[in-house]
Amino acid sequence: MGSCLSSDGRSGGSSPSSPESPAPGARRRSRRRTRASLEEDLRGVPGRRSLNGATSAASLFTQQGKKGTNQDAMLVWENFGGKYDTVFCGVFDGHGPNGHMVARKVRDILPMKLRASWEITMGHDGCKENNINAFGGINSEDIPSTEEPRASTGFEESNKHSDFLKTMKEPFLKAFRIVDKELRLHPEIDCFYSGTTAVTLIKQGQDLIIGNVGDSRAVLGTRDQNNSLVAVQLTVDLKPNLPREAERIRRCRGRVFALRDEPEVARVWLPNANSPGLAMARALGDFCLKDFGLISVPEISYRRITEKDEFIILATDGVWDVLSNKEVVSIVASAPARSSAARFLVESAVRSWRAKYPTSKIDDCAAVCLFLNMETSIKSSANTKEADGPLDGIEVTSYIQGPTGYLDKSSTIRSCAGIQQGKNKETPENHV
Numbered sequence: 001m002g003s004c005l006s007s008d009g010r011s012g013g014s015s016p017s018s019p020e021s022p023a024p025g026a027r028r029r030s031r032r033r034t035r036a037s038l039e040e041d042l043r044g045v046p047g048r049r050s051l052n053g054a055t056s057a058a059s060l061f062t063q064q065g066k067k068g069t070n071q072d073a074m075l076v077w078e079n080f081g082g083k084y085d086t087v088f089c090g091v092f093d094g095h096g097p098n099g100h101m102v103a104r105k106v107r108d109i110l111p112m113k114l115r116a117s118w119e120i121t122m123g124h125d126g127c128k129e130n131n132i133n134a135f136g137g138i139n140s141e142d143i144p145s146t147e148e149p150r151a152s153t154g155f156e157e158s159n160k161h162s163d164f165l166k167t168m169k170e171p172f173l174k175a176f177r178i179v180d181k182e183l184r185l186h187p188e189i190d191c192f193y194s195g196t197t198a199v200t201l202i203k204q205g206q207d208l209i210i211g212n213v214g215d216s217r218a219v220l221g222t223r224d225q226n227n228s229l230v231a232v233q234l235t236v237d238l239k240p241n242l243p244r245e246a247e248r249i250r251r252c253r254g255r256v257f258a259l260r261d262e263p264e265v266a267r268v269w270l271p272n273a274n275s276p277g278l279a280m281a282r283a284l285g286d287f288c289l290k291d292f293g294l295i296s297v298p299e300i301s302y303r304r305i306t307e308k309d310e311f312i313i314l315a316t317d318g319v320w321d322v323l324s325n326k327e328v329v330s331i332v333a334s335a336p337a338r339s340s341a342a343r344f345l346v347e348s349a350v351r352s353w354r355a356k357y358p359t360s361k362i363d364d365c366a367a368v369c370l371f372l373n374m375e376t377s378i379k380s381s382a383n384t385k386e387a388d389g390p391l392d393g394i395e396v397t398s399y400i401q402g403p404t405g406y407l408d409k410s411s412t413i414r415s416c417a418g419i420q421q422g423k424n425k426e427t428p429e430n431h432v
Contacts, residue, residue, distance in 0.1 A: 042108055045077075046079065047077060047078035047079040047080075048075070048076075048077045048078075049075070049076050049077075050073065050074060050075045050076075050107060052342075052343065053339075054338070054339035054340070054342075055076050055078055056078065057076075057078060057087060057370060057371055058076045058078075058087070058089060058342075058368055058369060058370045058371065059338060059339050059340060059341045059342040059343070059368075059369050060074045060075075060076055060342050060366075060367065060368045060369070061342035061343040061345070061346045061366070061367055062074055062346065062364065062365065062366035062367075063346050063347070063350060063364070063365050063366075064364055065318060065361065065362040065363045065364040065365065066361040066362045067361050067362075067363065067364070069100045070100065070364050071093065071094035071095065071099040071100040071103055071196075071364055072091065072092065072093050072094070072103065072316050072318070072364040072365065072366035073091070073092040073094070073100075073103040073104045073106075073107040073196075073366065074090065074091045074092070074107070074314075074366045074367070074368050075088070075089065075090045075091075075092075075107050075111065075368075076088070076089050076368055076370070077089075077111055080111070080115065080202065081115050081118060081119070083204065085204060085205050086202065086203065086204040086205075087202070087203050087370065088111050088114070088200065088201070088202050089200065089201050089203075089312075089314055089368045089370050090107065090110070090111070090198060090199065090200035090201070090314065090368070091197075091198075091199055091216050091314045091315060091316055091366050091367070091368055092104075092106050092107050092196045092197060092198050092216070092316075092366075093196060093197040093214065093215075093216050093316040093317060093318075093364070093366070093412075094194065094195070094196040095194065095195060095196070095278075095283075095412035096193045096194030096195060096276070096285075096286070096412075097190075097193060097194055098189055098190055098191065098194035099194050099195065099196060099412075101188075101189045101194075102183065102189060102191055102194050102195055102196045102284070102285045103196040105183070105186070105189060106179060106183075106196050106198055106284055109179055109182065110175060110176070110179050110198060110200065111200075113174075113175040113178050113179055114171055114172065114175035114200075114202075117170070117171035117174045117175050117178075118167075118168070118171040120171075121167060121170060121171050122167070164204070164207045164209070164302070165209065165300075165302040168202065168209045168300075169209075169300050172200075172209065172211040172298055172300055173297065173298065173300070175211075176198070176211065176213065176284070176296055176297065176298045177296070177297075179284060179296075180284050180285070180296040183284060183285050183287075184287055191285035191286070191287055192286075192287045192288050193276055193286070193288055194285055194286070195278075195283040195284055195285030195286035196214070196283065196284050196285060197213060197214025197215060197216040197280065197283060197284075197316070197317075198211070198212070198213045198214065198216070198284055198298070199211075199212045199213075199214070199216040199217060199218050199235055199314050200212070200298075200314075201218065201312065201314070201370075203305070203370065203372075206304055206305040206306075207302070207304060207305070208302065208303045208304070208305055208312075209300065209301070209302055210234055210235060210300070210301045210302075210303075211298035211299070211300055212235040212236070212238065212298055212299050212300075212301075213238065213282045213283060213284060213296055213297070213298045213299075214238055214280045214282055214283050214284075215237040215238060215239055215279070215280045215317050215320075216235075216314065216315065216316045216317060217233065217235050217237060217314070217315060217317070217320050218233075218234040218235045218312060218313070218314050219231050219232065219233050219234060219312070219313050219315075219325045219328060219329065220232040220233075220234055220303070220309060220311075220312050220313075221309075221310045221311045221312070221313070221329040221332060221333060222306075222308050222309045222310060223308040223309075223310070224308075229310070229329060229330070229333055230326075230329070231324075231325035231326045231328065231329040232325075233325055234301060234303065234312070235299070235301065236299060237317075237320075238280060238281050238282045238299065239266060239279065239280055239281055240256045240266040240267060240268050240278075240279070240280065240281045241256070241258075241266035242281065245281035245282070246266070246281075248281075248293050248295070249268055249281060249292065249293030249294070250293070251293065252291065252292050252293035253271045253292055253293075254268055254269065254270070254271065254289060254292035254293035254294070255268070255269040255270070255271065256268060256269070257269070259277070265279055266279070267279050268280075268281065268289055268292075268293065268294060270288065270289070270292060271292060275288075276288060276289065278294065278412065279412050280412070281293075281294065281295075282294065282295050282296060282297065282298075282299075283296065284296050305372055305373070307373060309372050309373065310333070310371070310372060310373070311332060311333075311341075311369055311370060311371045311372055312369075312370045312372065313328055313329070313332055313345070313367060313368070313369050313370075314367065314368040314370075315328070315345070315365070315366065315367040315368070316363075316364065316365060316366045316367075317363065318349060318353075318362075318363035318364050318365035318366070319345065319346065319349045319365050319366075319367055321353075321363060322349055322352040322353050322356055322357070323348065323349055323352055328345060331344060331345050331348045332344070332345055332369055335369075338369070338371055341369040341371075342367040342368060342369045345367045345369065346365045346366070346367050349365050350362060350365065
């Protein structure tokens, strides 16, 4: 989550009007009905969970910070695409005035577009192009049936690794592209000055594909040659100070620089205005910057899971801003139970915020912990409903009030006050 400030440094209660903004009255009339209907349909899907709790293979938890509405969203979807050996996971960190709506909308529609695009690529019978149309809302065909999950098909055992990557890369790219286009044309959500990150994965058997946009992160907990648990970062934080990202933005006439009071945080600015100061180089939404170098193309990476790999953590920057990869892996490994690992991690991050930045406003935090090589088949959760699970969808919002003054360290959007540049420290491998 990030705060949105106007160019004179004052908090903005609403976004400026965008060229594509629908009439406010029309938005209000249709918003509640459409959103409630879609969320109700999706909550009944077996194996899908977006609230705090746990499934057979994962735990997930989010906690509101001290900056306003919780703009983080998350999802675990077991038996994804009707395949019992396949799971989809994602976390989404919204920013801007409507960031919470953008993050939840992407959480709901991105897996549907990915599933439809994947089925088209695999040539499944009955799959139609209009399942992934470029206009608002999901077609009725997009809501999955409750059919019995089946084993994954379509991959030859030989050259399986490269085949899986080749098969999944285009569906990921197409799904992100279509979702961004839907956001631009969305009749209910103004995404001109609002957007979201998305770090997502599909695990099918021992194959893992990750699609990432923004600065949320995926980290693997695995064993090294000495059987010690180590952290391996699976994604790159796609920030504007990465040379390739900065070059693209400047080539498109966008500006990249940091503010004087936070020289380590590079931001993206419009060519002739000191706004919006976006602290990432790729995002879904944020159409004010799409003509100036900001893109929604995900970075795709592949990994073959081995017996040494134990779990994967997807989390928003509210976690990574205060905990290192190593600390996060250690915390998850020491959780009292797998079902509460995500909650244990988020609560540890909140304590770290208070200890390290006592005068800062704590950011929203969201985490998904996916456990690998589990003896219990994912198939056992085929009938899990959204409201099930050990934590029963608890939304935790209570905090101890900190000091009045704060350093707005993790704001995603800022106003301009000075110029300096920072560096991105961690760069993982195996990206395509």
